[in-house]
Amino acid sequence: MNIIDFLLQHSPALIVAIPLLGAFLTPLISRINNKARNIFVILILGLTTSIVFLLANDVFAGNIHTYVFGSQDLALPIVRILFEVDAMSAFMAIIGSILALVAVIYSWAFIKENTGLDKFYTLILLTTAGMFGMVLTGDMFNLFVFLEITSIASCALIAFWTNKGKSVEAGFKYIVISSIGALFLLFAIALLYGQYNALNIATLANAIQFSFLDKIALVLLIAAFAMKAGIVPMHMWLPDAYSKAPASVTIVLVGATQASLYGVFRVCFTLYGNTINLSPASIGWIIVLLGLITMLLGVAMALIQSDFKRLIAFSAVAEIGFMFLGIGAGLTVLGNAEMMAAIGIPAMSGGVFHIMNDALDIGLLFLVAGAIYYATRETSLDKLGGLARNMKYTTVFFIIGLFAVSGIPPMNGFASKLLIYESTFQLNPILSIVAILSSIMLLAVFVKVFHSVFLGPSLPKFKEVKEVPKSMLIAMGIIASIIIVFGLFPELIINNIVEPAVSALVNYGDYIREVIPTFTGGI
Amino acid sequence: MSMLETLLGTFQTGSGFWNPIVWIIVAALVFLITYILRGFGNKKYKKGTEQVKSFLSGNPEYEKEKMHVKGSNLFWGFTESLKWIFDILHKMHTGNISDYVLWFVIVMAVLFLLVGLM
């Protein structure tokens, strides 16, 4: 078989293995030269991105890929780890790979003057490998292991600027929260293992009944993953961690946070999918309510911040509320086929599309914040001003990010928010109203930032400020052009990328049938 | 032709439509019209004279740092009239790691109650 088929067949393993191998080789290569190490890391991530696109191309056409580490004989339990890639996993992998690649291109100039850069790049590759592992795996304990890898690697990255006390404190808070979340996750996995003697997601989904212990496990899983994803009122670690980390680390953290979001939906739709008849719409309504609270509180807190990156972090929290609202509305009508077609599929398409849009928009805004910090060494909104004269390209990127994140046409934020408004209003009008309101308040938040940082008289202390180096501009330009393309051609993106992911979540039977061919049931 | 159809395609949600390409074309056309309309106006002014100083009703202009309204003073009207919400939120975010874990436990307890009663 030729090289493409070989890559395709082994791609789930390669996507995790190549960054991992690169992470272990990076300290060796950094002994040669700094530039060689940077180029090596970019090459590793570029290779991984192309394999991800190759795999995604095949998975979106309808085939679910599985990859077995261990014994192929399915009669023997627990001697294998199964990677199972369906369209939703491939979707999240695409997001993760784009974010990681952009982060490393941005870091070329951003982090250049710091020491300990070999550790920095090693940890970024480890975080990326952990994130890919989380979204590609089909085994619960493996999910826990990759979650821990991602948390520990990102904790060290958040505390990277160790000469400032606050970064270390933010890293400490992050690791406490991650450990507690991961431990409760482990507890839930132990409950499920003790009942059904299986760790594979598909096997568990086949065997699960909605007994009392299963309900406890469901609550623990949702709470732990939701805390890692940043749902109010458990979101308070998120502004601390996002604001004290270097900007390229923040954009990789956005990908890791969305991998935890993916965990919530994998549990609710696939693991417990078969018991939907026993647990009516309540779980969906719980997720919708959490989404509403997150939207409102996130945007209200963002309005009163005076630190640039903390403000963007709070608006990231608000955007996660949108995703919960959209996908939760789909979960509410999962059992009812006709309402699913009318309400559920558009709402879930909006939510899933918003995952990608939000990663790109918030990522672009964090990169702009990092560029401002690089140029002026200030992060407080009260001390900046008048920078639109010195940094024209950064201003244009910020305007694109402002329009995209608040959902002004014709950017991509408008397309996904349109889907969410025009489907959730049939469930209850209040949902759409709150969503429209928080979208407008998000616009007010970012206009405040635009004035404080870019407009106003030119301050004498910023007279020497120049535009940021080219690699940072290239990174921001990549994301801005993806945003514009997604905004101008939403139909193409939704039909080819989002619809397969949504139907993979809804038709959980296909996921289970890959492993257990005799599974009946499912939608 | 079908490729052109797909590129110009209207994006349908269940209950509405949105076609970005046609809007961009129309907006470009209207931009052209208003640009020509604006061109009828006078674009000259006297640079560097008293005209370009800021209008402050006769008050003297201080140094530029003081003339730029700070970011945290913006939206005073909004935060003042909804003071009670923002005070509660401000008190909720203490920055204390024990409080973060406390909120996690509270949410888990509430979820247990809701799911257990189902």
Next chain:
Amino acid sequence: MDFIEISQTALLIIIGTVGLALFGMFFGLLYKGIDRKLSAHMQGRIGPPIRQPFRDVIKLFTKENIVPENAVPWIFNMAPLIGLVATISILLYLPLGGFPPLLSNMGDLILILYLLIIPSLAMVIGGFASGSPYATVGAQREMATMIAYEFPLAIIIISIAWKLSLEGVTNVFALSSIVSAPIWSSAGPIGFIGFIILLITLIIVTPAELSKIPFDSPEAETEIAGGILVEYSGRNLAMFYLTDGVKTIVMASLIVALFFPYNLSPLFGFGSYPAFAIDILFYLVKVLLVILFSVTLIRVAVARLKIDQIVYTYWVPLTLLSLVGLICIMWDQTIMANFGLNTVFEMLGLI
């Protein structure tokens, strides 16, 4: 679709765009003049002649266009253009004069809601870009007013769409469907009261959208020396002036399309051209009546509110009022579904 059809529709769209741009600007300024004349008579003055706004715009075009030294020049000059472009492009999605919209199945009500934000946003960014403290204060007041009035506006739009979706109308957000299924015809008595409440709320939201008294704290001439527009002059100020006129037409047409989409021509049963003429005349009269009630009458009757009073007014009383309207419509839906119109009238003792 072959090439001839595409070029025909393209030509139609181009001619329609140019025509609608001129229509919007001409009638915007005309109605602005009528509004000034009527408000002057209500206040016991004589007031300027009706063609005064046209003279204003022509005079503004001859004045110098000063860019202050504290301003960011490219944003300062670009903001008025963006505002006018977005406002004129809304006209293509509205049913004017009883005709279906020009781009009828390419944009819907939520798009209009978002495109209405762009002119205010352009004024806000223009104000921030002026670099003057007065302009900054005015611009952030405008942004706070925008957040304030969007809440009741969102409730009104979603309530209408929700009611129509329960009637089984497809594509409830598209304006052509809303016009062809008027909301009054499917409402019982309680729903009627609910829709009247929503209409009153929308009439009170309109002056805030257009920055007119009592909600024009962003442009308070007496407090902050002109607010957002303090540094603007010459052709940029003319662009903002035109934007204000066209936006008045847009808001009034939106109210007419949502609440009063009826035409006169079926009553008379004329042919094609007389029917068009009567429809357009009736539409212009309706728009004039809406502007009279929502802009002129409120403007001469009350004084200006402070900015925190504006936010309070929209977020507490008006939101509760429109939520009461929404609840009335929800009750009405269950009552009508369970009982039907005749039973309700019997219960009310009208039959």
